[in-house]
Amino acid sequence: MSKNYTIEIGQFFTNSLLAWSKQINRNLPWKKSQNPYHIWLSEIILQQTRVEQGTPYFNKFIARFPTLQALALASEDEVLKLWEGLGYYSRARNMHQTAKHIAFEHHGVFPSSYQDIRNLKGVGDYTAAAIASFAFDLPYAVVDGNVFRVLARFFGIQTPIDTTAGKKEFQHLAQILLDKTQPAAYNQAIMDFGAVCCVPKSPNCTACPLHNHCHAFQNRLVEVLPIKSKRLQKRTRYFHYLLFNWQEHLLIEKRMEKDIWQGLYQFPLQESHTQEVSWEQLSSAFHHSHTTFNAKLLKTSKPYQQRLRISKL
DNA sequence: AATCCGGGGTT
DNA sequence: AACCCAGGATT
Numbered sequence: 098m099s100k101n102y103t104i105e106i107g108q109f110f111t112n113s114l115l116a117w118s119k120q121i122n123r124n125l126p127w128k129k130s131q132n133p134y135h136i137w138l139s140e141i142i143l144q145q146t147r148v149e150q151g152t153p154y155f156n157k158f159i160a161r162f163p164t165l166q167a168l169a170l171a172s173e174d175e176v177l178k179l180w181e182g183l184g185y186y187s188r189a190r191n192m193h194q195t196a197k198h199i200a201f202e203h204h205g206v207f208p209s210s211y212q213d214i215r216n217l218k219g220v221g222d223y224t225a226a227a228i229a230s231f232a233f234d235l236p237y238a239v240v241d242g243n244v245f246r247v248l249a250r251f252f253g254i255q256t257p258i259d260t261t262a263g264k265k266e267f268q269h270l271a272q273i274l275l276d277k278t279q280p281a282a283y284n285q286a287i288m289d290f291g292a293v294c295c296v297p298k299s300p301n302c303t304a305c306p307l308h309n310h311c312h313a314f315q316n317r318l319v320e321v322l323p324i325k326s327k328r329l330q331k332r333t334r335y336f337h338y339l340l341f342n343w344q345e346h347l348l349i350e351k352r353m354e355k356d357i358w359q360g361l362y363q364f365p366l367q368e369s370h371t372q373e374v375s376w377e378q379l380s381s382a383f384h385h386s387h388t389t390f391n392a393k394l395l396k397t398s399k400p401y402q403q404r405l406r407i408s409k410l
Numbered sequence: 411a412a413t414c415c416g417g418g419g420t421t
Numbered sequence: 422a423a424c425c426c427a428g429g430a431t432t
Contacts, residue, residue, distance in 0.1 A: 143427040150418065150426085184416030187430075221429045241427045261411070288427060297425060298421060325424095327412085357415065 106310060110251060111274050111283065113307050118286035121293060127155060128285075133207040133232035134165040140224045141192045145185065148292070154183055165207065168193065169200035177361070186361065191219030209233050222268070230280040238271035239284045240264075243291025248274075249323035250295060253312030257326035335400040337374050338364040343392035364398070374400070 125148065127139035138158055142151040157179055162168035168176070173193055180189035195217045199207060208214050209232075215225035226237035238244075245258045248267055256263040276283040294305055302314045313319045341348035341364075350365055352358050367374060 140427065145416080145426055145428055147417095147419070147426050182417070184418085185428085187415070188428090191429085219429070223428060227427065239427075242425075243427070284427095292427080355414095359415090 107274050109310060111276050114286040114290055115276065115282060117306055118289055121289060123289050126152060131232050133228060136228050136232040140227045141188055141219060144188060146183065165196050166200050166205055169196040188219060194218055211235055211237055230284045234281060236275060236277040236280045238275040239288065240268050240271050241288060243288045244271055245323050246297065247287055247291045247295045250313035250319060251307060251311050253316065253318065255324055258323045259325050259327050335369045335402060337367045337369065337400055338398035339367065340364060340395040341392035342395050343390045348390065348392055
């Protein structure tokens with residue numbers, strides 16, 4: 098698809114983004130330096146996480162673990178405790194494991210080539226390109242949700258972004274468009290542009306400096322692009338927590354099954370598909386807690402919802 | 411290629 | 422209720 102576009106339009110795109118980025122000011126705390134530890138930490142936190150949600154976590158982690166060595170020396174429990182509430186908890190485990198790996202097996206020296214960075218646990222194509230460009234000025238184009246959207250719209254690409262072919266096509270085009278003389282500035286510019294200007298819903302296209310050459314705007318495809326092939330649907334799970342008193346303590350348990358929150362702790366739990374659950378269900382489900390610990394059921398919680406995505410077809 | 415893994419905001 | 426977010430690992 099990228100073969101259909103001229104060099105000139107690509108240069109217009111790149112130069113326009115860089116010019117646009119100079120007139121906005123998005124001061125993010127992890128952009129104050131090229132410290133690879135700070136860059137890496139921020140990128141892990143921001144995976145599938147909004148900047149506004151991740152920023153306080155970044156500040157907490159930097160305050161508690163000023164260096165990669167400090168993070169490596171921490172216990173996994175403490176790392177998870179600091180991560181609490183952010184979701185996708187395997188990110189925290191992989192991050193901690195990687196910190197220990199770099200600290201104890203590479204003398205604390207953060208890898209400085211794309212391939213070495215890419216080989217770190219928890220680091221995929223996007224994060225490797227982000228660290229390589231932001232921390233080491235290496236010419237690797239980032240492709241995140243913002244980039245998919247901006248490229249799909251401006252170049253009118255209708256290939257679904259959630260397919261192997263789509264990912265390959267967008268990655269290839271992004272690499273062509275990258276300004277190799279200033280990869281960090283370009284990568285920052287295209288993501289800022291997607292986050293601030295070319296937003297998912299109802300972008301203000303008439304105010305966009307690229308709209309004269311934007312395929313989606315010229316062809317009324319802004320609300321259609323980017324295209325995703327997999328339609329997603331939500332299934333709702335209801336969790337009813339039970340508070341057991343045992344020798345003046347509240348019983349908690351550890352989630353060992355292969356499911357969400359693996360290895361995390363919770364009050365004993367009965368799950369149901371509906372908001373209501375019968376007392377018989379609760380009682381029989383926790384006969385074990387009663388008999389094993391001689392614990393007394395104090396009360397049950399209101400039902401908590403957890404929605405998860407399941408593919409429709 | 412599909413599926414799993416989350417919390418939180420927006421529409 | 423559906424969609425989206427500075428995605429990656431697993432199967």
